[in-house]
Amino acid sequence: MTFTRLAPACLPVETESLAVALLGCVLVRESDNGVAAGRIVETEAYLPGDPACHGYRGKSRRNATLFGPPHRAYVYQIYGTSFCFNLSSEPDGEGAGVLVRALEPLDGLDLMRTRREAATIRDLCRGPGRLCRALAIDRSFDGLDPLTDPELWLARTAGKRARVGRSRRIGVTKAARRRLRFYEAGNPYVSGPARLSPA
DNA sequence: AGGATGATCGTCT
């Protein structure tokens, strides 16, 4: 299976637009063990001035990537056990980003399955921590540029354009009512509610 | 130096 890199400067900088634009794009992971790739089917926006955003309380060691240029990988560890993969958004100086919550596995399913132990196909990349494990993404990937990086990069949309559903974000305690989660409606690889709900 | 917190996951009922 071959994938074509996203063209430079084709992604929006504004956070919510980026969260929608990423749906359908392919995340490709190349390593010595082989290739693993999946179609992005679920994202969440974390906006400037948003209490749920890691950038809300200013720049720190962990979140510095959010405050750099847009479209860099922001990877952090949560609950001691899982990593979450994000793309920074907004111009240099603003601390915002988009969380990738689920992939539809496309390539390297055996490799993903090895990394994920007992997971079923459906659960390989269904959830932000699971997809990081399936693609072997950890904190050492923080700050890389997925438009040029050889190990972790973004490819053009696979298949038809997504019908986009929208809902509240999952798992957040602050600003819980804001509807900033976006997903491909009806796709069984989405990690939460996947019905088409009014935007 | 110590305590609270958390954008999760797997397991259990």
Place this chain on the structure above:
DNA sequence: GACGATCATCCTC
């Protein structure tokens, strides 16, 4: 649906 594991990070003393 509920619960506990587990630890980097940040905040306060």
